[in-house]
Amino acid sequence: MFDFTNMTLSKPFTEKDVADTIVKYGFVILPEFFSKEEVDAIYSDHSDVMNLPVSLTDKIDFGNGEMAQVKRRTLEKHDKGFKHLLKHFYSDFSITVTKEYFKHYNIEIDDKNVLNQFEVEDDFKKGKSLGSDLHYDRVPALKMCLYLDDTTQANGALRIVPRSHARTRNIALSQYKNNSNSLYQKNFLKEEDLVASHPIEGKAGSVVFLDTYCLHGGGKLTENTRRRVIRGISWAIPLLSSYFDTEKILETDQFSFSKESFFHPRPVPENQTIESDFLFIK
Numbered sequence: 001m002f003d004f005t006n007m008t009l010s011k012p013f014t015e016k017d018v019a020d021t022i023v024k025y026g027f028v029i030l031p032e033f034f035s036k037e038e039v040d041a042i043y044s045d046h047s048d049v050m051n052l053p054v055s056l057t058d059k060i061d062f063g064n065g066e067m068a069q070v071k072r073r074t075l076e077k078h079d080k081g082f083k084h085l086l087k088h089f090y091s092d093f094s095i096t097v098t099k100e101y102f103k104h105y106n107i108e109i110d111d112k113n114v115l116n117q118f119e120v121e122d123d124f125k126k127g128k129s130l131g132s133d134l135h136y137d138r139v140p141a142l143k144m145c146l147y148l149d150d151t152t153q154a155n156g157a158l159r160i161v162p163r164s165h166a167r168t169r170n171i172a173l174s175q176y177k178n179n180s181n182s183l184y185q186k187n188f189l190k191e192e193d194l195v196a197s198h199p200i201e202g203k204a205g206s207v208v209f210l211d212t213y214c215l216h217g218g219g220k221l222t223e224n225t226r227r228r229v230i231r232g233i234s235w236a237i238p239l240l241s242s243y244f245d246t247e248k249i250l251e252t253d254q255f256s257f258s259k260e261s262f263f264h265p266r267p268v269p270e271n272q273t274i275e276s277d278f279l280f281i282k
């Protein structure tokens with residue numbers, strides 16, 4: 001079992017402690033950050049988001065589960081209120097963590113980009129979850145991920161490659177130099193065996209803040225298990241050079257990136273195709 005001690009914070013801690021840990025390791029684990037009662041309250045909002053009409057959400061049904069992507073603004077305006085989800089995610093705490101985090105990269109994050117969108121996921125069938133192969137996200141973000149179920153390797157806990165975020169950021173930057181459309185990023189690891197990833201196991205109520213450049217992926221669910229998560233997304237600004245330059249490359253391994261991301265913000269222009277050969281970057 002990987003030793004996550006340095007990447008785990010137990011109360012009390014400050015927003016700056018949280019941000020500094022993400023900067024250093026690419027993520028931070030806050031075990032049982034929310035109480036059982038809070039989790040139950042948030043869970044009812046989770047179901048309500050899942051039941052929103054497709055006109056208000058982007059729904060992805062991927063066989064082993066489903067995910068709804070919804071704007072914070074949509075939840076705020078909706079009659080249902082989603083007050084537990086909004087209160088616990090869009091809190092002074094998470095807003096300050098997010099601002100502190102981006103401040104490290106000299107980014108004044110616009111309020112509308114803080115917890116701008118949510119991904120509400122319900123994995124309930126044996127097999128891989130949607131983003132389960134190791135990758136970095138094409139659109140850089142800080143994600144606040146909440147486990148609503150006790151989560152272990154057996155029900156698809158998030159896997160992570162600690163401290164990979166600086167190296168992948170440089171890989172992304174060199175790709176951006178050739179093409180500024182983030183859809184062209186080769187962001188999935190071709191050979192997962194080349195790096196060691198570690199599942200983050202945790203009780204319901206545990207929170208992980210993730211710099212999505214840190215290599216990550218969901219896991220594989222075994223028979224009769226379930227994993228419900230909510231992720232609140234704060235977008236970074238992909239092309240801002242300060243976001244790339246302040247970190248030194250921490251790793252020296254060679255990564256090869258292949259597949260297309262499961263999520264992208266911009267359609268491929270009709271006259272462009274995605275190159276199929278993967279990238280090797282020193």
Ligand SMILES: O=C(O)CCC(=O)C(=O)O
Nearest residue numbers: 129131137158217218231
């Ligand atoms: O299934 C997971 O936990 C991974 C999700 C993911 O890739 C992401 O939130 O960017």
Ligand SMILES: [Fe+2]
Nearest residue numbers: 131136137212
């Ligand atoms: Fe991802």
